[in-house]
Amino acid sequence: MTRRGRILAWTGGVLGVALLATAGVGVWAYFDLNGNIHGADIAIDGDRPANLSPGSKNILLVGSDSRAGANAKYGKDLTTMQSDTLLVLHIAANHKWATALSFPRDSYVPIPACTRGDGTKSTPHSFKINEAFSIGGDGGSVSKAASCTIKTVEQNTGLRIDNFASIDFQGFKGMVNALDGIEVCPKHAIHDKKAHLDLEAGCQTVRDEKALGYVRTRYSVGDGSDLGRIGRQQEFMKALGKKAQDKLASPGALYDFLTAVTKSLTTDQDLKSLSALTGLASTVKDIPSDRLTFVTVPNYYREADVPTDHANVVWQYPEATQLFSDIAHDREIGAAGKKKLAEAAKNPVTAHSVRVRVLNGTGTPGQAATAAEQLRKIGFTVTATGNAPATDKTTITYPSGLATQAEVLSGHLRDTKATASAQATPGEVTLTVGPDFAKVIGGIGS
Numbered sequence: 001m002t003r004r005g006r007i008l009a010w011t012g013g014v015l016g017v018a019l020l021a022t023a024g025v026g027v028w029a030y031f032d033l034n035g036n037i038h039g040a041d042i043a044i045d046g047d048r049p050a051n052l053s054p055g056s057k058n059i060l061l062v063g064s065d066s067r068a069g070a071n072a073k074y075g076k077d078l079t080t081m082q083s084d085t086l087l088v089l090h091i092a093a094n095h096k097w098a099t100a101l102s103f104p105r106d107s108y109v110p111i112p113a114c115t116r117g118d119g120t121k122s123t124p125h126s127f128k129i130n131e132a133f134s135i136g137g138d139g140g141s142v143s144k145a146a147s148c149t150i151k152t153v154e155q156n157t158g159l160r161i162d163n164f165a166s167i168d169f170q171g172f173k174g175m176v177n178a179l180d181g182i183e184v185c186p187k188h189a190i191h192d193k194k195a196h197l198d199l200e201a202g203c204q205t206v207r208d209e210k211a212l213g214y215v216r217t218r219y220s221v222g223d224g225s226d227l228g229r230i231g232r233q234q235e236f237m238k239a240l241g242k243k244a245q246d247k248l249a250s251p252g253a254l255y256d257f258l259t260a261v262t263k264s265l266t267t268d269q270d271l272k273s274l275s276a277l278t279g280l281a282s283t284v285k286d287i288p289s290d291r292l293t294f295v296t297v298p299n300y301y302r303e304a305d306v307p308t309d310h311a312n313v314v315w316q317y318p319e320a321t322q323l324f325s326d327i328a329h330d331r332e333i334g335a336a337g338k339k340k341l342a343e344a345a346k347n348p349v350t351a352h353s354v355r356v357r358v359l360n361g362t363g364t365p366g367q368a369a370t371a372a373e374q375l376r377k378i379g380f381t382v383t384a385t386g387n388a389p390a391t392d393k394t395t396i397t398y399p400s401g402l403a404t405q406a407e408v409l410s411g412h413l414r415d416t417k418a419t420a421s422a423q424a425t426p427g428e429v430t431l432t433v434g435p436d437f438a439k440v441i442g443g444i445g446s
Contacts (some may be wrong), residue, residue, distance in 0.1 A: 029255055030274060036262035039272035040143040042164060044151050046112070049160045053330030054094030057280075058159050060150055062086055062133065062166035064142075064266075069228020083133035083149065083166075084216065086234060088159060090327045095283050097291040097332045101323075102230050105130045108302050108312040109156045111441035116147035117141050122148075124442060128312060131158075142166065142266045155414065155442065157324045163280075165267045173212050178253060179243050181207035182236060184214055192217040211236075225295065229312070234294050292331045298323065298341050298348075305351045305379020311316035312378075316348045316406060317411025351379035351412065353404045357425055361395075361432045371433045372442055378412055382426055394434040397421035405429050413440045 063085030113121050114132065117139015132152035134197045135146030138253040150161045176182055185203040192198075197213030199206070206214050215233045244250035244257070262274075265344055298316035302309040319341055326333060340341075356375060360368035368385040375382055396418040398406035406429045424430050 009032035029258075030412060033258050033262045034274045036259065036265070037272050038142070038144050038266040039269045040164065040266055042143055042147050042150065042268050044147055044154070046151070049154050049158045049328070050381045051160045051162075052328045053093055056089045057162045057283075058282075058327070059089045059091070059163045059165065060153060060161045061089055062084075062146070063172070064133075064166045064168040081296070083130045083145075084132060085230075086133075086149070088153065088157075088161070088327075089155070090159075090330075091284050092332065093330050096287060097289055097293075097328060097334075098284060099293045099295060099333050100234075100417075101327065102234070102294070102296045102297065103129055103153070104227055104230065104299055105311050106312045107297065107299065108309070108314050109152065111135065111148075112151055112155050112442065114151060117144060117145055129153075140420075146266075147168055157328075157378065159324060159328055163268050163271050164266065165271060167261065167266075168264045169212055171260055171264020172215075173208055174264070176211040176240065177207050178187050178257035178260055179240065181205040182211060182239050182243060184239075185212075185220075185237065188221075190217055191212075192221070205327065227299075227337075230296055243316070249441045268290060278442070282347075291332070291442065293335070293338055295323070295333055295338055295341065298345055300345070300350065302379075304348075306377075314351070314413070318407035319344045319348075321411045347379065349404055349408050351408060352381060354408050355381050355383050355428045357383055357428045357430045358385045359430060359432045360386070361388040361436050362437075367433050367437070371431065371437055371441075375431070380412075388432045391432055391434045392436075394437050394440045395419070395432045396429060397424045397432070398429045399424040399426050402427075402429055414442055416440055 010062075055327040064083060064084045068116075084105070085102075086105065087100055090099045090101065092098060105128060108126060109129050110124065110126050111122070111132050112127075113124050114120055114135050116135060117137070119398045122135050129152060132148045133145045136143075136148030146164045146166070150164060153159065182201055183205050184199075186201055189201045190197055190199040192210055192213065195213040195217040196209055196215050199210065199214065200391055211441070215236050217232075218229045221228060267277075271280065298319040299313040302314045302317055303316060322335070323337075323341070325331075325336070356372075358372045358375065359370045360366075360371075368387070372382040372385050374390055394413065394416055396410055396413075396416055398418055398420060399422075400420065402424075403418070403420065409429055409431065410416050418429070421430075
């Protein structure tokens with residue numbers, strides 16, 4: 001693809017609008033479009049991850065499932081804002097590569113305390129990751145929805161989020177319509193009432209409701225999971241970018257496209273202008289298409305750990321930990337890294353397969369039993385509880401041969417690292433609970 005097409009493909013038009021804005025739009029049109037963009041005042045309370053790679057940029061992109069206004073027909077029973085698609089676009093400090101990291105909507109993760117629309121605080125707990133957008137947006141505030149989502153992503157990944165952008169249903173449809181539709185080639189017929197979609201098998205051009213339904217459909221395709229939908233969305237956006245480079249040569253088509261995007265676009269205040277978006281786009285316009293990597297957080301179905309849960313996925317550790325670390329330290333994933341993740345996904349080390357001995361190092365009776373119960377809720381196999389010498393920090397130790405299992409436990413507990421120990425019980429990972437355990441485990445298991 002050309003530069004224009006690549007940027008459109010990467011961000012679904014959210015950043016592509018910036019590059020296109022320089023392609024011949026007049027002064028009046030520029031200010032008109034500029035005024036369409038909504039800005040959100042985003043405030044993140046509490047501790048935030050450090051920026052480990054100055055010069056790089058992490059942009060949180062959300063496909064908003066809001067049912068307000070013209071979007072009400074997609075589900076009037078929903079009383080809060082929803083996030084249908086969630087990803088982080090990492091732009092390398094040297095501007096020579098980028099990674100688009102997708103988060104499955106059904107990821108079961110700790111949701112931290114967030115400010116609701118009425119000003120009250122939610123209680124930390126675990127649920128699907130997209131609930132964070134709903135909690136903050138229960139009063140219709142994109143600012144609070146974005147703040148809670150950023151806080152959730154940061155605390156679960158260790159990635160510092162620099163910018164935010166979202167686009168809703170109507171904007172997506174307008175983008176597709178301005179391009180006279182996008183060709184898709186489903187192998188099987190799709191009939192999905194929830195997505196308002198009826199498609200026969202074979203190649204065909206979709207626009208308007210059918211285009212939106214195609215990227216939203218889930219239950220009527222494949223195994224009905226969010227994972228298959230992510231793949232369809234990524235392929236659709238690549239096709240959209242390719243067609244954009246061919247179709248948006250005329251001022252009329254360009255203006256229609258930009259109008260659709262900007263009217264449905266909400267960003268943080270730093271990105272709230274065509275000039276800011278153009279500046280951002282100019283930093284990545286020379287990145288080769290083969291150095292843009294689309295990757296999904298490695299995961300497996302949660303029922304492997306919790307047999308009663310048939311609706312969620314959990315992140316696969318230690319692979320997820322390494323992926324987040326690579327992005328945080330500005331290390332390119334590339335084709336080799338993506339292949340490695342695919343190989344690891346064939347045989348994940350589940351939480352249930354990890355045997356854990358829990359010891360109380362707080363000096364307060366009952367803490368080992370409490371921690372053990374929380375670990376069982378996650379899915380870990382707790383073998384025994386006991387006491388240990390006092391410690392000021394939660395620690396994980398393991399015997400020879402159980403490094404991976406220890407890293408799986410570490411991945412579920414914030415800011416903990418596993419270390420080898422000759423004194424560790426053979427066949428088991430040892431968790432010694434310190435006074436910081438409540439913070440370490442967050443909302444996991446609740």
